[in-house]
Amino acid sequence: MPDLSGSVVLVTGAASGIGAACAQELVSSGARVVLLDIDAVRGEQVAAALPEDAALFQPLDVSSVTQWEAAFARAMGQFGRVTGLVNCAATAAGQDVLDEADDATWQRILDVNLTGTMLGCQGFLKHADRTTGGAIVNFASIQGDVGVGDALAYAAAKGGVRMLTRSIAQHCMAQRISVRCNAVSPGYIDTPMIAVMFAEDTVEEDRARLAGRHPIGRLGQPVDLARAVAFLLSSDAAFVNGSDYKIDGGYTAI
């Protein structure tokens, strides 16, 4: 487990699934974490299960500039600095295909998954120490890389996150800002978010079929992502920048 003591990391989407696992893993690695989520009830619960001096919850709609400002202000006020950002918050729709796409769903998925990530990165570069440095990990997706046929807006947003990540890495290097920016691309991970893909009466069959699309033969677990995120935030990844790490059980290998 990498040593993240001294780190102060903001994690979005921290109320459930991968974000919650990231918050837990980072605290275990010695970081102090600001958990952020639009769901304040569950976010408070996840934070309450972590050591009080290492974790706090702040409600955040990632598409809101003013709420991002409040999140950074809270982190700076409580812990004195920010050294890491994990943009994990994301949303998906059950029917995300061309013939069903409505403006509101399209816009919501882009706002949360792509614009929310950009706003977080923008805030981080404003508040992080540009000399002592920091690290950002954005959540892209295998669906930002390969078409799956049922994730139209989601694929657009995640493809955007992949290139946003590389663009930020290039910017920071060109400006000699010592912030690294990388992405992780999960396969299908066993979280509440993928439950929208399962029909009510065939949940187990649908889940098995989805697992079978990964050569490794199983769905990912949130901790699989949390450990990759901890690696990328740590000094073990000091020479890793602008990369996109697939954590996908071989999904994109084939």
Add this chain to the structure above:
Amino acid sequence: MARFQNDVALVTGAGSGIGQATARRLAGEGVAVLACDRDGAALDALLGGPGRIEAMAFDVTSRKGWQDAVTTANQAFGRLTILVNGAGILRRNTIENVDLETWNEVLSVNVTGTFLGCQAAVPLMRKGRGAIVNISSVSGQRGDADLCAYDASKGAVRGFTRELAAYLARRGDPVRCNAVFPGIIDTAMVRTFFSDNPDAEPEWQAVNPAGRYGTAADVAALIAFLASADASFCTGGEFNVDGGATA
């Protein structure tokens, strides 16, 4: 819980650079390591340090050498769970001046050596568990004007890694296979290349936005992650450690 539990690694190219740093890093995390290199004397630097490290000299282009190495690891430590194909060579040439002898030399070490290692190690790993880490390069992802054979070899490692990962996973074998893609790393191989080809370094620097070269330890840290249980959902992946060179 430690991310390595009763692991045994076979690391080639361990006489210098990335292989050597990887052997050190794994041994430092409690992994028993069979450190291998064509140049046996180069392995002395690893002996007597912390951790359990045994040394063995063999040539990765030799099938017999690989069989002996895997047998040695199994006899010395009772199993084999990690294979790091660290051996590699770098030669300067373009499509117009590459001779067949050099081309074959580069392919046999970088590609065939990796293939032979996987073929020798997988039967043992599949009985328990395994993680293979191959060394590709950013040169396997984008072209360099003067590294014709090297680029082809690293592209081959890239494709081979994905294919092997898919094959093993589809069979249900508990063996993962990933590749790392280093940028310019400050190793003996690269330093020798620059001293032999003084005009090459400025060209390379132009595609190295980090402002520094990576260290062998930077790459070893990523290899250790991929070899460990922390990466148990990673297979067939491409993991860059290139200071932003491919961003």
